[in-house]
Amino acid sequence: MNAELRELLRSMASDDGAREWEWDRVVLVRNGRKLPFFRNGGPLREEAHGFDLLLLGPDFRPRHYCKVRPREDPKLTHASRILEALATDPVLAGAVPPTRSRRTRNLQVQVTAYLTGPRLDHLLADMPTEAWTAAVDEVLDLAEAISRRLSGGAIDLRPRGANEALPLRELARSGLDHLEEAGFIRGVRPLLEEALARAGTLPMTAQHGDLWPGNVIRSNGGSWQILDFEEFGRVRMPLFDTLHMLRTSELARTGTPPGTIWLARLRSGGSEAAAARRILDARRRALSLSPAATAGALVHYLVELAAWLHGVRRAPPDYWEPVLAELDHVAGVLRSGAALEDLLLPGSGGPSGGPGRPSWSVPGGTLRAP
């Protein structure tokens, strides 16, 4: 093993007094883009990802999870600062894995204890609806507590020049611009902007940004632990985590085939959809958000996520196409003249629409890849 990396692992993940990590106990995983041994002049480009290591103990059980990145990687620095700050909190220390980080001349390494509990997405399929809603509520409460703790702490989670509150339409502008340039929302942008404008101005709150069931572990004691804080604070729209958790957990829970649209499932009614609506309603009431603001939050969530996956992450289509399909569904609802909030919140009367409301006739297929 490279001497610099070997020394880092030895100092940060000394395992039962072992002086070295034997080669057959180091598994290289999530090998991203190149991590150069040295810089050939100039700073590393942002896409220099690095890789992760799964460190096995003497009994060949996973002991540590280690992220290896270029020294200047801002995301890992950000995540390490958050995790190390939370480790000092008497209440929240147990909500994240114990973490250590260190930099050397070329490398930045973050070592976390390997969490052995099951991931929430593995538990979802066997959970009755009540247990699922309770779990989602607990995880969202935990994420909010972490956000409150960090917002009042030494870590500045706000982008430079960010205001405390922003019109949602402004907040979504860059995402809309990207999706329009990519040819995804031609013809429907005015509809989406109208829904965003109706939402008005929302209070900003730092969001986890990737709060899906795969990033949630149930510890052996039954409490929840949240992982992956590299995107924490990037998004500050208050219902982003709620919407992301509801959408991804329900899709994971039902083992839906590719192409399934979460919003269509919400429309279809049933106890699962009702439970999701109740959670969203309770969350938006706690934030004093109007139904129109909640509908705007949904549009912002989908626009932000699709633009980020497509434009920033440059992820494969498998990642952003399902999000665009949801946005397509939203456009269909808006085009039909129905109120988007009726789709999301309880009391709308279900899929056929309430008294006096137009029934939904969603054309779909309005968004197409160029």
Add this chain to the structure above:
Amino acid sequence: MRPAEGGGPHGGPPFRPAPGPDLVGSVVNPLWLAELPAREGVLAIARDPAPWVQELACHFSRVHLLEASDAFGAGDGGPPKGGGVCLPFPAGTFDCVVLWSLPRRLGGRRFGRSEARRFLAECRRVLRPGGCLYMAGEKGPGARGWTKALRGAGFRRVRAYYALPSHEGPGHLVPSSGRAVAAFERARPTRGRRSAVRATLARLGGHRFLYRSMIHLAEG
């Protein structure tokens, strides 16, 4: 940010790396698992000039590319002419030699075991003391003998890894021991009967049947 569709990190890694941009340029990262005394010169021997050769330039000051046909002295990587292989470099020229997609040939019928061993010894000759050979390719009929052949060619320390999903896009590199493979399979987030079977197979010594690509790191 990773949506549910793509898997995600936790205490354990995601083992379904999405093909695409994330894996572009990851080919040379396994060299972090090797000890290199210096990073001045590297010799890459491949069938065709490949994009990953440019990646080597981020790790080494000098990159020398030798097409396989030139290296073997015969077209298409066939048996060497005159019964021997002589790399056209003085001894101790490079800190690293990268052999790309050749191991299957090395174990094949056209390229016999003794020629393979001579070729590997030649690779070791052009390495500086302590330099590293990076050998990547699909497993062929002679795969089980590669470690032995590398040791026979004089390499001091040989480490074999399974590369997933392939050596061309090694999203994961698993040490080729049953216990390490079993641990890797157990930790996969995409659990299920298939993972359990694979973990059991690995524990019983069948790990060599699970993956199709290997990477060897041999220190001279």
